[in-house]
Amino acid sequence: MQGSKMILCGHCGNRAIVHLRAEGTKNGEVPDYSGKYDGQTIIYWRILECASCGEPTLEQTRVEYYIESNTPFLAEVVPESYGQTTLLYPRDKPPLTNLPKTIEKRYIDTLGSKDVSPSAFAVLAGKTLEAVCNYPRVAQRDNSKQATLRKSVDKRGESL
Ligand SMILES: [Zn+2]
Numbered sequence: 346m347q348g349s350k351m352i353l354c355g356h357c358g359n360r361a362i363v364h365l366r367a368e369g370t371k372n373g374e375v376p377d378y379s380g381k382y383d384g385q386t387i388i389y390w391r392i393l394e395c396a397s398c399g400e401p402t403l404e405q406t407r408v409e410y411y412i413e414s415n416t417p418f419l420a421e422v423v424p425e426s427y428g429q430t431t432l433l434y435p436r437d438k439p440p441l442t443n444l445p446k447t448i449e450k451r452y453i454d455t456l457g458s459k460d461v462s463p464s465a466f467a468v469l470a471g472k473t474l475e476a477v478c479n480y481p482r483v484a485q486r487d488n489s490k491q492a493t494l495r496k497s498v499d500k501r502g503e504s505l
Pocket of ligand 1: 354355356357358359361395396397398399400
């Protein structure tokens with residue numbers, strides 16, 4: 346891998362450049378180019394530092410090496426199969442499940458605006474909370490708490 350690349354950072358949520366800080370393999374294995382092994386599998390681990398937030402990401406790639414023989418006399422060990430790179434840390438945050446449809450739609454819209462515009466994100470977050478407050482079961486439960494929450498949301502909206 347090159348020294349840096351672009352990923353979607355699991356810490357700050359930005360599409361950001363990450364710099365390679367360390368690389369190793371499981372059990373410290375290295376590719377054997379002697380031609381003794383066909384189908385050697387090596388697991389590579391890489392630690393990447395996000396240029397935006399400075400937090401570390403750990404990713405894993407599985408590479409299989411096979412002997413490629415062009416003639417009976419010429420055999421070369423080559424990395425044949427680059428497996429998909431998987432993210433070991435940070436793990437994806439589990440999405441909220443079983444939300445009422447009206448709340449879920451606004452929540453997803455809010456998350457989608459996170460990288461686009463901070464003010465749009467704040468407005469949509471407010472609309473999501475409004476949908477929570479207006480949801481029938483919440484609205485029936487406690488009107489004073491709902492009013493307090495609504496005032497709090499309104500104040501935050503004004504300060505942006
Ligand atoms: Zn980051």
